[in-house]
Amino acid sequence: MKIAVLPGDGIGPEIVAEAIKILEVLRAEGISLELDVAPVGGAAVDQTGDPLPPSTLTLCEQADAVLFGAIGGPRYDTLPREQRPERGLLRLRKAMDLFANLRPAQVFPELVAASTLRPEVVSGLDILIVRELTGDIYFGEPRGIRTNGAGEREGFNTMVYSESEIRRVAHWGFQAAMRRQRRLCSVDKMNVLECTQLWRDVVTEIAPEYPEVTLSHMLVDNAAMQLVRHPRQFDVIVTGNLFGDILSDEASMLTGSIGMLPSASLNARGQGLYEPIHGSAPDIAGQGKANPLAQILSVAMMFRYSLHRSDLAERIEEAVRSVLAQGIRTADIAQAGEGIVSTGQMGDAVATAL
Amino acid sequence: MKIAVLPGDGIGPEIVAEAIKILEVLRAEGISLELDVAPVGGAAVDQTGDPLPPSTLTLCEQADAVLFGAIGGPRYDTLPREQRPERGLLRLRKAMDLFANLRPAQVFPELVAASTLRPEVVSGLDILIVRELTGDIYFGEPRGIRTNGAGEREGFNTMVYSESEIRRVAHWGFQAAMRRQRRLCSVDKMNVLECTQLWRDVVTEIAPEYPEVTLSHMLVDNAAMQLVRHPRQFDVIVTGNLFGDILSDEASMLTGSIGMLPSASLNARGQGLYEPIHGSAPDIAGQGKANPLAQILSVAMMFRYSLHRSDLAERIEEAVRSVLAQGIRTADIAQAGEGIVSTGQMGDAVATAL
Ligand SMILES: CC(C)[C@H](C(=O)O)[C@@H](O)C(=O)O
Ligand SMILES: CC(C)[C@H](C(=O)O)[C@@H](O)C(=O)O
Numbered sequence: 116m117k118i119a120v121l122p123g124d125g126i127g128p129e130i131v132a133e134a135i136k137i138l139e140v141l142r143a144e145g146i147s148l149e150l151d152v153a154p155v156g157g158a159a160v161d162q163t164g165d166p167l168p169p170s171t172l173t174l175c176e177q178a179d180a181v182l183f184g185a186i187g188g189p190r191y192d193t194l195p196r197e198q199r200p201e202r203g204l205l206r207l208r209k210a211m212d213l214f215a216n217l218r219p220a221q222v223f224p225e226l227v228a229a230s231t232l233r234p235e236v237v238s239g240l241d242i243l244i245v246r247e248l249t250g251d252i253y254f255g256e257p258r259g260i261r262t263n264g265a266g267e268r269e270g271f272n273t274m275v276y277s278e279s280e281i282r283r284v285a286h287w288g289f290q291a292a293m294r295r296q297r298r299l300c301s302v303d304k305m306n307v308l309e310c311t312q313l314w315r316d317v318v319t320e321i322a323p324e325y326p327e328v329t330l331s332h333m334l335v336d337n338a339a340m341q342l343v344r345h346p347r348q349f350d351v352i353v354t355g356n357l358f359g360d361i362l363s364d365e366a367s368m369l370t371g372s373i374g375m376l377p378s379a380s381l382n383a384r385g386q387g388l389y390e391p392i393h394g395s396a397p398d399i400a401g402q403g404k405a406n407p408l409a410q411i412l413s414v415a416m417m418f419r420y421s422l423h424r425s426d427l428a429e430r431i432e433e434a435v436r437s438v439l440a441q442g443i444r445t446a447d448i449a450q451a452g453e454g455i456v457s458t459g460q461m462g463d464a465v466a467t468a469l
Numbered sequence: 470m471k472i473a474v475l476p477g478d479g480i481g482p483e484i485v486a487e488a489i490k491i492l493e494v495l496r497a498e499g500i501s502l503e504l505d506v507a508p509v510g511g512a513a514v515d516q517t518g519d520p521l522p523p524s525t526l527t528l529c530e531q532a533d534a535v536l537f538g539a540i541g542g543p544r545y546d547t548l549p550r551e552q553r554p555e556r557g558l559l560r561l562r563k564a565m566d567l568f569a570n571l572r573p574a575q576v577f578p579e580l581v582a583a584s585t586l587r588p589e590v591v592s593g594l595d596i597l598i599v600r601e602l603t604g605d606i607y608f609g610e611p612r613g614i615r616t617n618g619a620g621e622r623e624g625f626n627t628m629v630y631s632e633s634e635i636r637r638v639a640h641w642g643f644q645a646a647m648r649r650q651r652r653l654c655s656v657d658k659m660n661v662l663e664c665t666q667l668w669r670d671v672v673t674e675i676a677p678e679y680p681e682v683t684l685s686h687m688l689v690d691n692a693a694m695q696l697v698r699h700p701r702q703f704d705v706i707v708t709g710n711l712f713g714d715i716l717s718d719e720a721s722m723l724t725g726s727i728g729m730l731p732s733a734s735l736n737a738r739g740q741g742l743y744e745p746i747h748g749s750a751p752d753i754a755g756q757g758k759a760n761p762l763a764q765i766l767s768v769a770m771m772f773r774y775s776l777h778r779s780d781l782a783e784r785i786e787e788a789v790r791s792v793l794a795q796g797i798r799t800a801d802i803a804q805a806g807e808g809i810v811s812t813g814q815m816g817d818a819v820a821t822a823l
Contacts, residue, residue, distance in 0.1 A: 201660050231697060236585045252606075252628060252662065259663050263631055270667030271629040274606060278622045304711075306555050308606065309613050313624030339693065339719040340727075343585060357658075361715055365693040373694075 116422050117149045119178035121171065124157040124191075124200060125395025126405035126458075127184025133407035133462025134182060134414050137431060140466050146427070151178070155207070156186025156200035156395075166203025172210055180421040181207075181388040182414065185395035209249050213380035213388055214280070215287040216248040216359065217416070220346075220366035223375060225439045226448055230371030232346075242349045242366055243291055246359025247284040248380055250276055253356045274310045276355065281317040283383070288318075288353030289325040298350035300331045302338045302358055314355060335362070342366055367392050374406030374447045377413035379420050387421040389413035403457040406445040408435055411465055434468035470502050470776050473532035475509040475525065478545075478554060479749025480759035480812075481538025487761035487816025488536060488768050491785060494820050500781070505532070509561070510540025510554035510749075520557025526564055534775035535561075535742040536768065539749035563603050567734035567742055568634070569641040570602040570713065571770070574700075574720035577729060579793045580802055584725030586700075596703045596720055597645055600713025601638040602734055604630055607710045628664045630709065635671040637737070642672075642707030643679040652704035654685045656692045656712055668709060689716070696720055721746050728760030728801045731767035733774050741775040743767035757811040760799040762789055765819055788822035 120135070122128040135150065142148050153171040160166050166186070175181045186200040196202065207213075222230065222240040230237045255273030263269040285301070292299040301318045303311035315332055322330045333341065335358045341348060342362065346369050354362060367373050376392040391409030399405060412435060419428035443464050446455050456464070474489070476482040489504065496502050507525040514520050520540075529535045540554040550556065561567075576584065576594040584591045609627030617623040639655070646653040655672045657665035669686055676684045687695065689712045695702060696716065700723050708716060721727050730746040745763030753759060766789060773782035797818050800809050810818070 196666075199660065205661070231587055231590045231699075232585050233587055255625070260667050265631070265633075267632045268667055268671075269629060269631040270662075270664035271609070271627060272662045272664045273625060273627055275623060275625040277617055277619070279619075304714075306553065307559070308624075308626045310624035310626045312550075313614050313622055317622075336714045336718040339715045340722040343697070343719060343722040345585075358715075360658075360690045361693045361712075364690040365697060365719065368694040368697040 116147060116180075117151070117178045118417070119175045119181045120150050120152045121155040121175070121181060121183045122152065122158070123155050123184040123186040123395065124188050125185055125397045125400040127156075127186065127395055129401070129403070129458050130391065130405050130407040130410040131182065131184040133458060133465075134410045136462045136466045137411055137414055137469060140469050141427060155183070155203050157188050157191045159203060160191060160194065160198050160200065164198065166198060166200050167206045172207065175207060175211060175388075179386065180417045182417060183388050183390035184410065185391060185393065187395045188397040205253065207388065208380060209254060211386060211388070212249060212382040213386075214247060214249040215284055215381045216246040217291070217379045217381070218244040218246060218363040218367065218392060219376060219378075220244065220363070220370055221376070222370045223372060223439055226370075226372045226375070228450055229448055230369060232369055232371075237346060237369055237371075240346055240370060242346065243295065243351045244359060244363040244366060245284060245288045245291055245351060245353040246363055247280065247355050249356075250280045251356035274308065274357070276310055276314060278313065278317050281314050282321060285318045285321050285353060288351055289321065289328050292328045292351040293325065296350035297327055298329045298331070300333055300338070300349055300352050302333050302335050302352055302354035302362065304335050304358075306334060311355065318353070338362055339365060342369060363392070372448050374445065375408050375412065377409050377416050379413070379416045381420055385421055387417065389417040403459060404446050405458045406447050407458050407462050408465070411435060411462070430469060434465050437468045438464045470534070471532045472502060472504050472771070473529045473535045474504050474506045475529070475535060475537045476506065476512070477509050477538040477540040477749065478511040478542050479539055479751045479754040481540065481749055483755070483757070483759050483812050484745065484761040484764040485536065485538040487812060487819075488764045490816045490820045491765055491768055491823060494823050495781060509537070509557050511542050511545045513557060514545060514548065514552050514554065518552065520552060520554050521560045526561065529561060529565060533740065534771045536771060537742050537744035538764065539745060539747065541749045542751040559607065561742065562734060563608060565740060565742070566603060566736040567740075568601060568603040569638055569735045570600040571645070571733045571735070572598040572600060572717040572721065572746060573730060574598065574717070574724050575730070576724045577726060577793055580724075580726045580729070582804055583802055584723060586723055586725075591700060591723060591725075594700055594724060596700065597649065597705045598713060598717040598720060599638060599642045599645055599705060599707040600717055601634065601708070601710050603710075604634045605710035628662065628711070630664055630668060632667065632671050635668050636675060639672045639675050639707060642705055643675065643682050646682045646705040647679065650704035651681055652683045652685070654687050654692070654703055654706050656687050656689050656706055656708035656716065658689045658712075660688060665709065672707070692716055693719060696723060717746070726802050728799065729762050729766065731763050731770050733767070733770045735774055739775055741771065743771040757813060758800050759812045760801050761812050761816050762819070765789060765816070784823060788819050791822045792818045
């Protein structure tokens, strides 16, 4: 099993190092894993001037899975658009056709107190957001900044979805719902945007193929409210790239432990990119404060979705659960009075539990 | 002072009736108010086939202010797009050029317990969202559903802002911040969308005109998170039409009392449309259960922004506060064990307090 490892920027390298500890434990058991490390994001800009160098892209395309850390930092914010770290990630998603982005928002029983929501509202929360990742206004053309008829600057982008783009990610939503509580909520803004009217139409057309799934539709503004009002009403949410970006970040913050949440981005060939939901946190980089659990849980998702070893995914998830049950906490998930471990100590604890 | 009254659908007529009680109290004191009632939304579709009949639009254009209830209902969801109730509202906003939408999200001390967030996170919360309301992807052309080169349906919309559109609403944001805590956060998605890169550039260009305001910028996904994580960090938020739709609904739900929140939509001539943030709630329409306070507080905003009588705005707000302090509650804001009053009783209580 070939894994491309892209640590990236900020806390990326530190937390990826802990994920590699987990992979080493499995390798010592005889699991065959080939790891190849390559630069991406700001680190790649520093080395090559390009946030996604051709050699990194080739490595990813030839791998079974990509383990991705995090990218970005204030140093890179003033670069021209094509050199900004996030362009590397966007181009990688598009080049590998990673259209299905799975983002779980889950509250761990031991960490209910970390949420800003009342415990009775969020305990047991377990939402899966299926976000389309290679279409929508993220990639739509035409786009840019031009001079309009009045001689003023005018910025413009194009939101666009074809029915096949909607259909393939909608199937992912229905199939994920089949493996869970069988409730799928499709989010759009059909009352204003024709593009998302088509979204609703296509999702509705597919529904009869999944008679066991209860499908509902919700407008994006209402969804942003309902996530705060009563988040447990949701099982699986499927939505477009832009709305998914906003709602999945909102949902992950409801859990109070964004340092715990992994994500997967998959293509039709089963290749996937696995990364934490959180960012590169430049403010704490290099200090041993980062929580590596989202990165480690991303490894679990990688075994489940790309490497066809759900047994290993479950072992890793179980190891994380047992470490939490032992009361081991990095700073971000510790309550007042709880002892705090470093990034490396947390990784060691999970490796030991495994 | 000429006021166009558009009750609309669902609970709209009930809560507008209570707002009129307040206006009658002021009229009895000698304040000259001319009220003209006209249909809008589903009610107008039923009568004329058009959610914004020409006579309603003319009345609004000739008024100093529009008092708007709520629109929409399941009966109208299957109508052709042009006849849907929300098209009436969108066309009215555009025709009157109501580009500055002010949406306060405020936690009333007596109602902290109604929020799903922990009291220590939301008590004292007081955010003002300034949402651009006549541009962006809501009105951008081209738009529609076409057949693409592959013979498939494809939905598309155009996000577009010119610098003058950004500038006028940004000024509103800065000026609102000057009257408050002097902190303005502009929200965009500049790392992906050129349209919002221009947004950030123009807001930044204006900032030197307001040296006393501390300006920050935030990406929309992060803003959706920060509203949950630490909402009190915000004073005034300024953003585009689409992001403002989503974030203002999220912010209003943080307060736990969406039945309490008014809004104003203003044009450059000082005309304004005043409406509750909540919707038409068809499920409880006609039962006397609706909370009229958002509509009554919309009347207060109307006196402040269009009728130049801040003194009356403050009297109305004070009357609402005193009614809350007396423990008078409609069902939506009552805690277990508290007595519940009807829509009409709540309106009477405020009128008496006034
Ligand atoms: C970095 C940025 C381009 C990216 C996105 O908007 O997709 C990020 O917010 C995410 O959600 O992975
Ligand atoms: C009804 C709808 C078109 C409208 C909008 O999206 O602007 C509503 O959600 C609002 O926020 O006033």
